[in-house]
Amino acid sequence: MTATSTTTLTERYISATIRSLSPDAQHDVRAELEASIADAIEARLEQGETRSAAERAVLTELGDPGVLAAGYADRPLYLLGPRFYLTWWRVLKVLLMTVPVCVLAVVALGQTISGAAVGGIIGTSIVAAGGAILHICFWTTLVFVILERSGSSTVIDEWDLDKLPEPSETAGRTDLIASLVFLGIAVGALLWDRFRGYVVIDGEGLPILNPGLWPWGIGILLLIMVAEALFAVALYRRGRWNTGMAVINTVLALAFLAWVLVPLLTGDLVNPDFLAHIVAAGGEGFAEGQAESAEQGGVFRILAVLLGFGVAAGVGWDIADGWIKAARARRA
Template sequence: MTATTTLTERYISATIRSLAPEMQDDVRAELEAAIADAVDARIEIGEDPESAERSALTALGDPGILAAGYAERPLHLIGPRYYLTWWRLLKLLLAIVPICVLGAVALGQALANAPVGEIISSSILAAGGTILHLCFWTTLVFVILERSGTDTGVKWDVDQLPEAADDGVGRNELIASLVFLGLAVGALLWDRFRGFVVIDGEALPILNPGLWPWGIAVLALIIIAEAVFAVVLYRHRGWSVGFAVVNTVLALAFLAWVGVLLLSGDLVNPDFLAHIVTAGGEGFAAGDAEAADEGGIFRILAVLLGFGIALGVGWDIVDGWIKTARRRRA
């Protein structure tokens, strides 16, 4: 057996070995004929036999790719048929699930009175693990669909066209923002002077009266800044990176104000908490005792309130940056 014949046989063997047995003889015969014709054609134009065969085999390409073509076997994990469905689903899952896991783990650790470092590390590790699992298992499912040819049942039609993006700077948005901020100021004044809770004809403020005037003044400045920001944003008729940064700073300022007061226990009126204990009776006291390892019911409620406010602030920040990105693309 000559070196040239051995090279040809090696190529044919590498091509047919991954094919089904019933296909191998036909493919072998087809390749032998094709290679022989290609070699003869090159010899006729002056190439020596060894170089002619090497060039002919090189032109045929990787035998693995050639075999995949004979077997109609895809050489990609996810092809065009499934790619967009996979990518859209994966983006949706990554936008929702890791954040939910991070928040849930952080909330659980905070309720368990874990140290701050443990809360942060546990939350990040859980979110990171979730991202890895989502990417792996979602991709694996679509790889199986690709190989099996299963129909996902997802069909596109014109009803799926997205609505025109709202940049959030219309007159209605401005009015809604100003009304909400006005209600917030009204609620502060009502709580202080009229009271949402009245005991024996006297107002019992929910917020700590000790916040007046300076603590409330800081909050009032944040509210005024938010109102001015809403007006300037409306007049500018669109979001920009600068507006998104200002929105982020204002949101974080409000979160810091609430967070500091919650952590120090100065946000809620102690007399109001005492009234709740008295009104709750023995059952409430027993529940508070059962939660003593976590700091009591009031600490649990404070943690839940803090997480709720942080969630709202986080969405406000993200919403501003999303609208900025939309504006820049437009």
Template sequence: MTATLTERYISATIRSLKPETQDDVRAELEASIADAVEARVEQGESPADAERAVLTELGDPGILAAGYADRPLHLIGPKYYLTWWRLLKLLLWIVPVSVVGAMVLGLLLSGATVGETIGQSVAVGMTVLVHLGFWTTLVFVVLERTGADTGMKWDVDQLPEVQEDGAGRSELIASLVFLGIAAIAVIWDRVRGFFPTGGDPIPILNPELWPWGIGALFVLIVLEAGFAIALFRQRRWTTTMAVVNTVLALAFAAWVLVLMLRGELVNPDFLAHIVQAGGDGFAAGDAEAAENGGIFRILAVLLGFGIAVGVVWDIVDGWRKAGRARHAIQV
């Protein structure tokens, strides 16, 4: 005997429920469907059309069964969604950057080529992103399904402090003071020398950079000062300001890294004095580091890596502030 649509619908609904609840749900559905069909028939519909219309209104039996079982039909519900999203964003900011940064530094120190460094770092970064997203989400899926209580509850003490946009008077003063100290340090290094030798101090920066190389650096310092003043007068970060900040940061990185790669940044006399003062101990250390290019190459890689990290952070911070300012205006 062929089962009716109602029987098929009820069977599909209760099959995934616990055995002890199936009879009660079956009786409830049979009664409610019968009443709804009878009401439609009294309004002039045929029994077959009325039955089909009632079952259509009830919807997918899987969704109805999930409601009876109090079983969520989503990976992460409202209870844990914000906690999951905030934790995932924090991890995505910290873990991939740290792993890829360590990978790049290690490869550069080992003498890997630029192509090898980029290829392996991208591969590792993608792997970290996939695993981080999957395992973090899986943990919250398990919490959602088991109904576990993480003990994390919101209260007013968690409200974030009001963030400054980096365009105030104190930021302007700090920027100008820092740039002024940098300019004075460069001039002092050339005129008086910074590194003590037991006699007259010697410059750390290569004297041959004067006037053109150092002149380019002073131009960048003046442009940075002008940018700080313009930002203060603008009173907020904009997309244009973020672009200018990016260009200035990249220009400074290019000035340092190009001279460093060409071996023209540091005073040769300064390096020679370090070698002489280091004696046998320095020679032994340099011999151990010979496979990686020697101690000076390792120090150059560390310095270049530190500068690159600082420049990237400056660029990202500028765009972040511009985005926050734009969002504040839209709100």
């Protein structure tokens, strides 16, 4: 049974309230809220309300758990005033976690394709990401200051009970099955590419991956996949993320990234015969593309850069997702 079906609104509300409090205060606040909410619900039940309606009414009267938590922690919310402060902070966090990363990746990708030096790529990307951070902080804050100072009646991100987050990050059976199925498909794809081929020429299969990667290179990849499967099983049995699980996930993700990038940079990842087939099949159109992209190293180099950045982005998200889930589970 999933957490959504077994976790009551009261439990979710209390979890959302105490998650930002210090560990020392969480137990006392939880006990106080449980008692006060239970008393308020009982009072409404005595008046003839249903338990579901009474619970929603009591929690709605308590309001946004972020505001309630600020009161328990004696934390002021007057940077922009209490009306817009929490919305401003939520919007700013989302923008800062996404936009600078995208800017850095796009600038680094463009610099790499253009053949810039490593130092230039790093420096330009960091400067661009830093500029994005400054602009985000300034313009987002300015918009909310204008809304507040102008006395705007605009309602932004109005809170209601349906926005309550789940109290913890659990690892369910669905996640385990999805991970094992994906790894099984990946292993099948490797074997099919090696022994049957996805491109058939004159009745013969043409592998996409370099046959020279067999057996040792592919063997290392298969070991990484087995480790990923064991990790998925261990995570399911434990039931939730923690720091140790996040570390293991990071190591496995970086191992996979290294496996892809090393042969990609040395030109040993893709079968040379497959690349030659693409050149022959492309004819004059491919030759024109090669000429137009000669300053960037040709079509294949651009594709290799795009592949490398795509894999790195996926690995980066996997690592970040693991640490975010571990942090949420620790707070819960």
